[in-house]
Amino acid sequence: MRIYLTNAGAVTLLEPLDFKRLDVLVDPQPAEQLERLIARIGQREGNEHLRLSPAVLRFISGHAGEPDWENGFAAMISYASQAGWVDAQGNVRAHLTPNENQAVVSEDEFKAAMRSLPAGVSAITTGIGEAVGGMIVSSLTSISAEPPLVGFFVNVTCSMAAPLLENGRFVANILSDTHGTVMSAFLTEKQGPDRFKRGQWVEGQHGPVLADALSSIECDIVNTEVLGTHRMIVGKIRKSSVHAANPMVHFNSGTHRLEAV
Ligand SMILES: Cc1cc2nc3c(=O)[nH]c(=O)nc-3n(C[C@H](O)[C@H](O)[C@H](O)COP(=O)(O)O)c2cc1C
Numbered sequence: 001m002r003i004y005l006t007n008a009g010a011v012t013l014l015e016p017l018d019f020k021r022l023d024v025l026v027d028p029q030p031a032e033q034l035e036r037l038i039a040r041i042g043q044r045e046g047n048e049h050l051r052l053s054p055a056v057l058r059f060i061s062g063h064a065g066e067p068d069w070e071n072g073f074a075a076m077i078s079y080a081s082q083a084g085w086v087d088a089q090g091n092v093r094a095h096l097t098p099n100e101n102q103a104v105v106s107e108d109e110f111k112a113a114m115r116s117l118p119a120g121v122s123a124i125t126t127g128i129g130e131a132v133g134g135m136i137v138s139s140l141t142s143i144s145a146e147p148p149l150v151g152f153f154v155n156v157t158c159s160m161a162a163p164l165l166e167n168g169r170f171v172a173n174i175l176s177d178t179h180g181t182v183m184s185a186f187l188t189e190k191q192g193p194d195r196f197k198r199g200q201w202v203e204g205q206h207g208p209v210l211a212d213a214l215s216s217i218e219c220d221i222v223n224t225e226v227l228g229t230h231r232m233i234v235g236k237i238r239k240s241s242v243h244a245a246n247p248m249v250h251f252n253s254g255t256h257r258l259e260a261v
Helices: 031-041 054-061 067-082 107-115 161-167 180-188
Strands: 002-005 011-014 023-026 042-045 049-052 092-098 122-126 133-137 141-144 149-155 169-174 215-227 230-242 248-251 254-257
Touching: 002 031, 011 031, 011 054, 031 042, 031 049, 049 054, 054 067, 067 092, 122 149, 122 161, 122 180, 133 149, 133 180, 149 161, 149 215, 161 169, 161 215, 169 230
Parallel strands: 002 023, 023 092
Antiparallel strands: 002 011, 042 049, 049 092, 122 133, 122 169, 141 149, 149 230, 169 215, 215 230, 248 254
């Protein structure tokens, strides 16, 4: 098992079924960020080791409760205990391994690749009355049909990042090619009711609903995680509506109409 402390700010477990080793793979990253990640999973022991709680390993494994995994995990903890790596509190010692594989693309290469990705445009909304908020995203994506889940990514510096978490709910309104003014109001007006001056907005339980959106998808937030500059928001769909129209498509830094080929 390898806990991976990425410089994206996430904690993941690699090789959860390999009980022959236990270490913590660490991307190069600012010391403060690394210490925050370490605090989420255990305590530092000198420069080269951590103390990990078995409960943390069980939580991030994604396999706790499966009989085969439980047997392998119990054998690993028992082996570590005999080797003297488990302390009086039951915490296991694990080595910190620097990650040598750091080849990544530049920001320009990333942007060029992402400009090649056509995507729908959605107005994400949350709140009621004077406390409404909204933002434009092209990152809305389908996740799962059973249970019904969608997700999108919000920049942690965006004015919607905090209201989304406080309300715990949102509406994803998928824009048609007639919603240019709705989009520009969202992009140019200050956060709040001013962003809803254009378009047919009606109050909804999860946030403002755009009456003639291609689809309005009303969700409760069920999972979030910060990944690099953005926070992933996953919503369980409580209610949805659909209207036939042509989509607005974002591609190569501009908006387009869809044309049949
Ligand atoms: C077509 C388009 C797609 C966008 N997609 C996203 C997105 O997926 N996530 C995101 O955080 N911001 C996205 N943005 C930027 C936001 O709409 C917004 O402008 C930015 O987060 C600043 O928001 P604020 O003024 O409310 O703080 C997109 C902007 C455009 C024009």
